[in-house]
Amino acid sequence: MSYFSPSFSQLFPKAAVSSIDPLASQAALDLIRHGGSAIDAAIAANAVLSVTAPDQCGLGGDLVALVFCPPSSRGPAQVRSLQAIGHSGTGASADILRSQGHGSIPRSSVQALTVPGAVDGWLALHQKFGRLRLDQVLDAAIDYATNGFPASTRLRRNFEQLRGFASAAPLGDFLGSTSVQPLVRRPGVGRTLAAIAKLGREGFYAGEFGAELMKLGEGVFRPDDLATPIARFSDPITSTIFGHTLSTNPAPSAGFLILGALAQVDTAPTEVGNADWYIALIEAFKKTAWMRAFHHDEIDLNAVLTNTIPAAAPRTQTVAAGPDTTAITAVDTNGLGVVLVQSNGHAFGSRLATPDTNIFIHDRGAVGFNLVPGDANELQPKKRPRHTLAPIIAQTPQGNLALLAGTMGGDRQPSILAQLVTGVLRDRLSPSDALVQPRFAFGSNSPSELSGFDTFDGIEEPIVTCEEHLIPSVLSELTRRLGAVKSTPAYGSDSGVAHLIIRHPSGWVTASDPRSEAVGVTGF
Numbered sequence: 245m246s247y248f249s250p251s252f253s254q255l256f257p258k259a260a261v262s263s264i265d266p267l268a269s270q271a272a273l274d275l276i277r278h279g280g281s282a283i284d285a286a287i288a289a290n291a292v293l294s295v296t297a298p299d300q301c302g303l304g305g306d307l308v309a310l311v312f313c314p315p316s317s318r319g320p321a322q323v324r325s326l327q328a329i330g331h332s333g334t335g336a337s338a339d340i341l342r343s344q345g346h347g348s349i350p351r352s353s354v355q356a357l358t359v360p361g362a363v364d365g366w367l368a369l370h371q372k373f374g375r376l377r378l379d380q381v382l383d384a385a386i387d388y389a390t391n392g393f394p395a396s397t398r399l400r401r402n403f404e405q406l407r408g409f410a411s412a413a414p415l416g417d418f419l420g421s422t423s424v425q426p427l428v429r430r431p432g433v434g435r436t437l438a439a440i441a442k443l444g445r446e447g448f449y450a451g452e453f454g455a456e457l458m459k460l461g462e463g464v465f466r467p468d469d470l471a472t473p474i475a476r477f478s479d480p481i482t483s484t485i486f487g488h489t490l491s492t493n494p495a496p497s498a499g500f501l502i503l504g505a506l507a508q509v510d511t512a513p514t515e516v517g518n519a520d521w522y523i524a525l526i527e528a529f530k531k532t533a534w535m536r537a538f539h540h541d542e543i544d545l546n547a548v549l550t551n552t553i554p555a556a557a558p559r560t561q562t563v564a565a566g567p568d569t570t571a572i573t574a575v576d577t578n579g580l581g582v583v584l585v586q587s588n589g590h591a592f593g594s595r596l597a598t599p600d601t602n603i604f605i606h607d608r609g610a611v612g613f614n615l616v617p618g619d620a621n622e623l624q625p626k627k628r629p630r631h632t633l634a635p636i637i638a639q640t641p642q643g644n645l646a647l648l649a650g651t652m653g654g655d656r657q658p659s660i661l662a663q664l665v666t667g668v669l670r671d672r673l674s675p676s677d678a679l680v681q682p683r684f685a686f687g688s689n690s691p692s693e694l695s696g697f698d699t700f701d702g703i704e705e706p707i708v709t710c711e712e713h714l715i716p717s718v719l720s721e722l723t724r725r726l727g728a729v730k731s732t733p734a735y736g737s738d739s740g741v742a743h744l745i746i747r748h749p750s751g752w753v754t755a756s757d758p759r760s761e762a763v764g765v766t767g768f
Contacts, residue, residue: 457598
């Protein structure tokens with residue numbers, strides 16, 4: 245079924261970049277034009293977004309990435325996984341919160357803070373795959389932080405969530421007025437980026453930011469918590485689906501939920517966009533819902549995907565993931581490709597920021613851990629939280645890069661990407677047609693402070709939602725066969741802002757997601 249598309253696919257012969265912000269995408273493309281790699285480009289885009297989109301991502305969050313390395317004289321093509329997911333502090337304690345009467349981890353509690361991994365992720369990626377100097381890669385971000393950038397409508401709207409928090413003050417002069425706005429400057433972030441460019445991780449974890457984080461953490465963090473490098477390279481987990489090899493990150497990321505569901509619809513003979521198409525995918529996630537009970541750090545996800553989990557394997561209560569994240573996809577002139585996904589968790593994360601550098605710290609501890617005694621995700625010292633960042637790379641049977649995909653959307657990331665991957669790889673949709681397709685998701689019956697994180701946390705089965713531009717006859721059929729289906733706004737950001745790049749015989753094809761407020765697709 246076809247829909248009017250507020251987006252269109254674009255073909256770029258040599259290189260392509262997609263992000264939520266044209267400033268970030270342009271900085272990335274400029275580096276590729278000057279000999280930089282896709283990794284240089286993705287880091288540059290993420291660095292710009294850490295300045296211009298503190299509600300979505302930033303230096304105080306975590307990062308995961310997949311890198312496609314094209315074949316070379318050193319060997320065949322391969323995909324590498326990077327996880328830059330920080331651990332809880334030495335002083336993290338579920339007992340403290342339980343003694344205070346909490347049943348869950350408050351979003352703005354210092355116990356919700358974990359060591360931010362994004363900067364370590366940048367440095368590890370750059371060391372292995374970068375071609376330009378780090379100061380060149382971070383130059384555009386430093387310039388926007390120092391000299392100013394125009395705030396997006398999204399940032400102005402999300403700023404309202406900071407009312408009453410001390411962290412709002414540095415942005416309030418620029419975002420708190422209804423009059424014509426000046427350029428927003430974030431000098432503390434600029435200083436921090438310059439320190440990273442000059443000193444690497446010492447300029448961040450052992451620098452001004454690290455000292456402020458230690459003070460902000462009120463005993464949760466100790467110096468050695470920040471001293472150990474966080475980023476880890478590994479092999480991805482893979483499955484052969486739709487005639488392609490799909491790769492995603494291992495635990496504690498959530499990509500395995502995508503692979504598990506897609507394996508259920510590998511050969512389903514359905515027409516794109518009809519009721520059977522949606523029901524096949526919805527039922528696939530319901531059939532594989534048991535996998536969520538094994539979503540924690542260090543689980544053997546290959547065993548989960550083959551349903552060979554031993555009876556004694558630690559299970560966990562389900563706490564879903566957060567809604568404010570950003571994804572970046574890039575491919576360079578040498579065919580090196582990357583999907584980088586970076587997150588603060590909720591908008592502005594914990595809403596706690598370092599006072600002088602004004603870096604918002606994510607709240608992954610609040611949603612990745614819980615207070616259930618003995619649970620595999622119980623808050624404990626030196627432990628990595630469960631994550632939902634879930635990039636996907638697809639390769640052809642010959643090993644060639646076929647697709648790069650990533651999205652924001654919290655606990656909806658698996659269902660969003662499953663729909664896009666099915667549409668593109670199995671049903672041969674163009675990126676724009678796949679992105680414009682109405683999306684289903686699962687929603688919580690009982691929204692809370694952690695709304696967007698708590699979809700699967702409860703006794704009641706999650707409700708099915710679908711965007712309101714779904715054809716009425718299809719919605720009626722879904723309602724008849726599934727029960728009540730809640731309508732959500734057409735092209736709303738709650739349905740995720742996704743990024744796709746696919747291979748074309750003449751280059752790379754990408755498109756902007758109509759759920760984004762700005763077009764950040766570019767290339768040459």
